[in-house]
Amino acid sequence: MNPFAAHALQQTRRYFFGQTAAGIGTAALASVLNPNLLSAGQAASAEFGSPLHHPATAKRVIWLFMADAPSQLDLYDYKPKLADYFDKDLPESIRAGQRITTMTSGQTRLPCAPSVFNFARHGEHGAWISELLPNIASIVDDICIVKTMNTEAINHDPAITYIQTGSQLPGRPSMGAWVSYGLGSPNKDLPAFVVLHSRIPGGAQTQALFSRLWGSGFMSTRYSGVALRSVGDPVLYLSNPDGVDAGTRRRMLDGLAELNQDRLNKVGDPEISSRISQYEMAFRMQTSVPELTDISDEPQSVLDMYGPEVKEPGTFAYNCLLARRMAERGVPFTQVFLRGWDHHGGLPGAIRGMAPACDRPSAALVKDLKQRGMLDDTLVIWGGEFGRTVYSQGTLTKDNYGRDHHPRNYTMWMAGGGIRGGQVYGETDDFSYNVVEKPVHIHDLNATILHALGINHEQLTFRFQGRDFRLTDVHGLVVKDILRVS
DSSP: OOHHHHHHHHOOHHHHHHHHHHHHHHHHHHHHTOGGGSOTTOOBOTTTOOBOSSOOSOSEEEEEEETTOOOHHHHTOOOGGGGGGTTSBOOHHHHTTOOOOHHHHTOSOOBBOOOSSOEEEETTTTEEEETTOHHHHTTGGGEEEEEEEEOSOOSHHHHHHHHHHSSSSTTSOOHHHHHHHHHOOSOTTSOSEEEEEOOOOTTOOOOOOOGGGGSOTTSOGGGSOEEEOSSSSSSTTOSOOTTOOHHHHHHHHHHHHHHHHHHHHHHOOHHHHHHHHHHHHHHHHHHHHHHHHOOTTSOHHHHHHHOGGGGSTTSHHHHHHHHHHHHHTTOSEEEEEEOOOOOSSOHHHHHHHHHHHHHHHHHHHHHHHHHTTOGGGEEEEEEOSOEEEEEESSOOBTTBOOEEEEOSOEEEEEESTTBOOSEEEOEEOTTSOSEEEOOEEHHHHHHHHHHHTTOOTTTOOEEETTEEEOTTTTOOOOOGGGBSOO
């Protein structure tokens, strides 16, 4: 088709309003973060120059996401009475007809499987931690362990999409995108939202992760997370091709910017503006990213704290150190994925392989931030999309069992960024099957994270297709009891 005719056909009323929705949404953020609602003297948003909704306790977030759902029963939620229920069916009064997955619904029995691991009390308040996590046990006075996380999603993909985007259906912006949209980044040489994928430990069973989990959904693509690679260029095509120097690349980008600006002036598509800014960011990242990923300047004492794998790009230890380096450079939202917790069978052996990969680096990150005076304004989160069942999937023996998906309750922890450490929040029943006090829904978690960043989750919205969307949809309550100042 003739390109001029194609352009004319695009200029329909529906196309105009559909394509300008992102621009309208960005302009509307000035009213979303309404200065008239706030008192004077509050911190300014880095990108939009508007006051935050309230004083922030966190400048940045590092989310250590344990994809595939680690077992709370074998790590944090100690249930000594379960020893008396070994190989006995889960009481119907506990299950109460609740939905279970098709992977265990066909079993003739749901036999209880107590953890084979020892637990001990740690810290000033005596939090119970599994022997699998000796390093995390050493930081319990700095973390808040939330035992009553819950979600409606019962399978991996909808569950991880739900906690990351606020909806089980794909297409919504991820939390990092919302933070990027709302706050921008004080460091203009690095993205506001960075994603790190950790190497999967050998033999681990895992689920796929899709780019929509760090995507921008219906927002401008400029708010998407940038995933750094562990092999080759950290970002594809970041290095100049052979024979192209920095000056040549600069002249090329200038010419490309002129062409894009001309197109933007003609059609007004906000994605063209995003493309221009992304090319410029890529140019600046040619210098900033190699400096970021070069850990040769780190003291040996710091490297020793993260463990021997810290020098191997792509390991969880290396990525935790990179997350700290990004926090130092002002990156507002960093997500570190560690997959391999999908233990439907052979859990004791499999989790013995997974736990060491995450334990030492997770604790080292908290300690490293603390010794640098950065923990107070850096919010660290550890946890996955749901938990694991008390009943065994498949054959149960004294020393072997599997666990199915369990959304009714599971454990996460948070540290720094205004969170009050040294506490265990909420309680579950003797089977770690139901919440008995202080439930925390994933919408509540997301509302609390935004609150720590100085954002009212009910007021950070984006208009799309005639509706004001937000990360927490129409739900979510800030969990004020875990905050230092509510």
